[in-house]
Amino acid sequence: MSRLVVVSNRVALPGADQAGGLAVALNAALQETGGLWFGWSGRTVREASATVHEQRDGDIRYLTIDLSRDDFDGYYNGFANRTLWPLLHFRPDLVDYNRETQAAYRRVNAQFADHLAKQLRPDDLVWIHDYHLMPLAEELRARGVESRLGFFLHVPLPSADLVAALPSHERPFGALSAYDLLGFQTERDLERYQDYLRLYAGGKVLRKGVLLDRDGREFHAAAFPIGIDTPHIANLAVAAMRKPGVKRLQASLAGRALAIGVDRLDYSKGIPERFRAFANYLDRHPDQRGKLTYLQIAPVSRGGVSEYRELRRELEQLAGHINGGHAEPDWTPVRYVNRNHPHATLTGFYRMARIALVTPLRDGMNLVAKEYVAAQDPDDPGVLVLSSFAGAARELHSALQVNPYDIDGVADAIATAATMPLAERRERWRAMMDRISHYDIHRWRREFLSALAATRST
Ligand SMILES: O=P(O)(O)OC[C@H]1O[C@H](O[C@H]2O[C@H](CO)[C@@H](O)[C@H](O)[C@H]2O)[C@H](O)[C@@H](O)[C@@H]1O
Numbered sequence: 001m002s003r004l005v006v007v008s009n010r011v012a013l014p015g016a017d018q019a020g021g022l023a024v025a026l027n028a029a030l031q032e033t034g035g036l037w038f039g040w041s042g043r044t045v046r047e048a049s050a051t052v053h054e055q056r057d058g059d060i061r062y063l064t065i066d067l068s069r070d071d072f073d074g075y076y077n078g079f080a081n082r083t084l085w086p087l088l089h090f091r092p093d094l095v096d097y098n099r100e101t102q103a104a105y106r107r108v109n110a111q112f113a114d115h116l117a118k119q120l121r122p123d124d125l126v127w128i129h130d131y132h133l134m135p136l137a138e139e140l141r142a143r144g145v146e147s148r149l150g151f152f153l154h155v156p157l158p159s160a161d162l163v164a165a166l167p168s169h170e171r172p173f174g175a176l177s178a179y180d181l182l183g184f185q186t187e188r189d190l191e192r193y194q195d196y197l198r199l200y201a202g203g204k205v206l207r208k209g210v211l212l213d214r215d216g217r218e219f220h221a222a223a224f225p226i227g228i229d230t231p232h233i234a235n236l237a238v239a240a241m242r243k244p245g246v247k248r249l250q251a252s253l254a255g256r257a258l259a260i261g262v263d264r265l266d267y268s269k270g271i272p273e274r275f276r277a278f279a280n281y282l283d284r285h286p287d288q289r290g291k292l293t294y295l296q297i298a299p300v301s302r303g304g305v306s307e308y309r310e311l312r313r314e315l316e317q318l319a320g321h322i323n324g325g326h327a328e329p330d331w332t333p334v335r336y337v338n339r340n341h342p343h344a345t346l347t348g349f350y351r352m353a354r355i356a357l358v359t360p361l362r363d364g365m366n367l368v369a370k371e372y373v374a375a376q377d378p379d380d381p382g383v384l385v386l387s388s389f390a391g392a393a394r395e396l397h398s399a400l401q402v403n404p405y406d407i408d409g410v411a412d413a414i415a416t417a418a419t420m421p422l423a424e425r426r427e428r429w430r431a432m433m434d435r436i437s438h439y440d441i442h443r444w445r446r447e448f449l450s451a452l453a454a455t456r457s458t
């Protein structure tokens with residue numbers, strides 16, 4: 001059997017806090033097969049060095065490298081998170097068009113390739129993840145690597161015309177055709193990539209998913225919606241209800257229902273719009289006043305990027321403003337928490353919450369939506385209010401779907417969720433639970449890897 005080699009910027013090292021859906025999902029995927037996981041150590045150093053850190057956990061071997069402070073600034077804070085991230089989330093207004101950071105991005109990809117090329121064997125299945133590493137296949141091929149190379153994009157891909165607004169877009173986006181297989185979260189992302197390939201990268205679509213690059217080399221692409229370890233999350237949620245932190249939250253609600261939001265502090269998640277919608281719900285539905293407490297968990301993310309720091313300030317002000325206007329001596333409508341919570345506790349919060357507010361302006365998938373469903377009590381499930389612009393909306397049809405820009409619409413959806421009869425809650429939950437049980441993280445991994453293995457014989 002071929003060895004699995006996973007490559008990503010973010011690595012969930014054993015014992016460290018899991019940050020974001022990519023690390024959570026790859027950790028769950030590798031637990032079953034074992035293999036090698038290569039990426040950034042999470043540390044920066046003054047000068048780039050040749051050191052590779054090695055750790056083991058069961059059948060998983062972790063190899064990580066440090067980045068120099070300058071490279072980290074240009075590659076991660078710069079090109080990845082100030083240029084590609086806003087572009088990929090349909091926000092050209094926030095894109096930083098500075099060309100120097102693109103040079104750091106290429107440099108770090110070359111550095112990854114230098115280390116990785118020494119580790120790879122021809123029959124490995126190499127699975128590279130996300131927008132940080134789009135040119136990595138090209139760099140590996142230039143170093144003579146012959147292994148099968150697959151790429152999965154965890155974030156959305158916007159329309160071809162938006163991608164083409166990036167100066168030198170051919171470099172990172174054109175380089176995708178050096179992979180053997182490209183994976184996207186949804187069919188729409190796949191279709192937009194095919195448009196880009198035809199219109200701007202000189203390639204051809206022979207038929208859906210079978211593509212030719214500008215030199216006539218065949219490669220493949222398909223949608224593989226990422227899942228979660230559904231039974232694991234369901235079991236954790238049951239166990240979490242006995243944890244002191246979860247019991248304390250329950251007691252503090254004093255019989256009121258809970259609405260929960262869990263997101264990295266990121267402008268793509270639509271948190272200010274959600275806060276405004278909750279305030280609007282309090283104004284428009286005075287009959288429900290004081291019956292619902294909204295807990296927003298928002299761990300700080302990418303603090304080196306100015307847009308993220310500004311968002312933090314905006315949310316602090318908004319939360320203060322809403323509470324100032326609506327709180328009672330014995331009730332605070334919005335609880336806003338920046339601390340990261342482990343799944344062992346978070347799943348209990350999900351289970352306790354009558355409503356989950358998952359309203360990103362754009363999101364590749366959004367695992368929180370799926371985790372919330374998995375954590376529910378089948379006899380008394382809560383209601384998922386879900387943005388139609390999250391990848392998860394393409395699968396969770398029976399969520400209460402909303403347009404996150406439509407503040408009145410989200411406010412009304414909160415009121416509908418808060419009063420939804422048990423029979424309707426059960427029916428909606430059952431359909432979503434069936435989907436995430438059937439198409440889970442293991443199926444995602446199996447389908448991607450068997451498609452990658454089938455792209456050519458070694
Ligand atoms: O590594 P960070 O910069 O701290 O950010 C965390 C991750 O954020 C993004 O996650 C995406 O992947 C999820 C799993 O597929 C998906 O559900 C979500 O919609 C995406 O936003 C990012 O794409 C990852 O690379 C980051 O590690």
Ligand SMILES: O=c1ccn([C@@H]2O[C@H](COP(=O)(O)OP(=O)(O)O)[C@@H](O)[C@H]2O)c(=O)[nH]1
Pocket residue numbers: 018019020021022024262263264297299339340341342343346365366367368369371
């Ligand atoms: O305090 C927190 C907040 C979030 N998460 C996890 O971080 C992931 C977020 O993934 P998602 O796909 O929703 O969004 P991303 O952050 O990757 O954009 C989910 O597994 C959450 O359970 C967590 O473990 N603790």
